[in-house]
Amino acid sequence: MKEGRRHYGQYCGLAAALDVIGERWTLLIVRELLVAPRRYNELLANLPGIGTNLLAVRLRLLGEAGVVEQLTSDPDGRARRYRLTETGQSLRPVVLGLARWGMPLLAEPDPHDEVRPEWSLVAVEAMMCTPPADGPDECYQFQIAGKDGREEVFHLEVKEATARIVPGRAVSPDLLAVTDAVTFVEIGAGRLDPLEAVVLGRLRLDGDSGAVLRCCRLLGLIPPTA
Template identity: 50%
Template sequence: MTGKRDYGQFCGLAAGLNVVGERWTLLILRELMIGPARFNELIDNLPGIGPNLLADRLRTLADQGVIEQTAVAGDGRGKLYRLTELGWGLRAPILALARWGLQFLAEDDATGAVRAEWGFLAVQAMIADDRIPEADEVYEFRVGDQVFAVHVEGGSVSFSRGPADSPDLVVTSDPDTFVRIGARMLAPFDAVVAGDIKIEGEPEVMHRCTGMLGLS
């Protein structure tokens, strides 16, 4: 970790922060959890980071084996960044931190950048493990121009990008409204009444879904 901050402590938390504790690093990892990305895509989705700083953060993460570079098919000079198996080990703590952080969002933050893809991670972060329905169901979320699905089967939850086959519930929303609901800044019922969110499905299915997300 030459040239990087080192806490100099024989502690797992300190060692982890030596790798991911620098500004912007966790947000870079958030983007790569959504999917592999090129350098310019990361720049576009992280307004304010600057190319030199992004390059430095990517280099550090690659040196530590958290991410890797791969070639882009059909582009001899293109590079694609993606998480390694080691990097995917950060999924649970990052989602837990995202869920914890929702309570600190305020109205002033609503003027900041928001992406439809962040809704994909927001739903994953909001899942309450002790409220997963016993019924096998599929919930489709259409957030902005992105579509993803939550699959509940056998008491476990999985996620996929793209439309679901015969979903039991379809939720349509813009990204801003979706984040507001997750942050408890807006109640789902009020959003439905205002026309900012549309829910299609049986009431009992909606109740199980919102319960799993801690919204009911």
């Protein structure tokens, strides 16, 4: 055991996992790095409230555990970035499962709650169901706006009954969904119906009705038979 670290002192796989990722903020750091490698200042900005000293401690411990590593070079020559190792990437299903489990627990958003558009990538991946084997190959693009005017753009590609998230714009999406981060989370949490969001002007959907329905089914927003 490393000096200064708290341990459960239990010879159990779950306890061993929590020794590494059970501390406050740790899984949220992992969430950030599941989206993309981040510089230290980017992590600090995306995790308001963590404090620079605590972030440094968490990154050091994750590095010692082989979950996070620093990139040896940065393409633009600026500060080094942090990324998940292969061991860290193996946490993806764990984080997605927890995100999916926690979505129904979300209450009405507090005006002071932080909501970042880039978190929508993890939310969509957590919500995704398996596409039907006989479904068409399609592409759904999402444009999620944040409170500060920043926008996250990515698309969901369905090909040969497999769905994957691709950062950036699609060439010719079958569906374009434009909304803000708060509305997106409320829809995912089941607090706001997609149709209601469209009527209220909080969600814009550009695409044929078939693509809209298939996208909603894929994200579990409506039953498969709806």
